[in-house]
Amino acid sequence: MTMADETKLKIVIFGAFGAGKTTLIKTLDPESKHVEANCAGGTTTVALDFGRIQSYACRIHIYGTPGQERFEFAREIITKGMDGAILLVDVTSPLDGFTRHLSNTLQDAKVPFVVFLNKCEIDGANPDAFTGQFGLSEVRKVSAKDKEQCMGALLQFAGTLAPRPNGRNHT
Ligand SMILES: Nc1nc2c(ncn2[C@@H]2O[C@H](COP(=O)(O)OP(=O)(O)OP(=O)(O)O)[C@@H](O)[C@H]2O)c(=O)[nH]1
Ligand SMILES: [Mg+2]
Structure with missing residues (x-):
């Protein structure tokens, strides 16, 4: 296998304010980059997050949105x-x-997507109340702070995306 055989994927994370997008990317790639502003005692993304994950012959560029x-x-x-x-x-x-709007937009655009139900480790969280809310999309229960769990869910999703040797032209 040569470098040219490597599959390159661009995966973008969407979600409402405070859903945990930045946290998830920091967990997946501790060297990821983040453009944030201070907000109500915490931070909020004002531009984007960017991380890289390499798994065997698959290179994933992962972007977080505000x-x-x-x-x-x-x-x-x-x-x-x-x-x-x-x-x-x-x-x-x-x-x-x-969140419903984002889900509908992704569905209409026919983008392959998976739903991560986040903060499931918090006492009293009831992810099962959400599972039927996203049509036929696959739903995973996660905590964005749990690296092993999130990496497993990400790589499982990446494996469902059509392999594109040499990458897609990101136009
Ligand atoms: N307990 C717990 N807290 C989480 C989890 N994921 C995120 N948080 C917390 O939720 C808050 C918001 O997380 P962010 O990662 O900044 O959320 P975001 O989706 O990037 O927010 P915006 O960029 O403002 O849209 C922070 O205080 C995180 O520590 C999780 O899985 N469990
Ligand atoms: Mg953010």
Whole structure:
């Protein structure tokens, strides 16, 4: 196998404000980069997150989007050329309209996507209340702080995406 045989994937993470997108990318790639601003005692993504994962002959570039609705322009740019998407949902709050909108948009665009139900390790979280809410999409229960679990779920999803030796042209 040569470098040219490597599969390259661009995966983009969507989800509402505070769903855990940045946390997930930091967990998957501790050297990932993040453009954030201080916000209500924490941080919020104002541009993007970027991480890299190498697994055998698969190189994944993973992008996080801002969850605040006013950053739609940033989501549009980051979305270009994606091979697949992850919709991250915080199960400690009720399903919101923006998350539904993201789910519908991905479905309409026929982008392969998987739903990660996040923060499942928190006491009282009830992920089962969310499982039927996303049509035929696959749903995984995770904690964005659990590396082994998130890496397993990511690589399982990546394996369902059509292999593209030499990568897709991200146009
Ligand atoms: N307990 C727990 N907390 C989490 C988990 N994932 C994220 N958080 C917390 O949730 C808060 C928001 O996480 P972020 O990763 O910044 O969320 P985000 O989706 O990137 O938010 P925006 O960029 O503002 O849209 C932080 O305080 C995280 O520590 C999780 O799986 N479990
Ligand atoms: Mg973020």
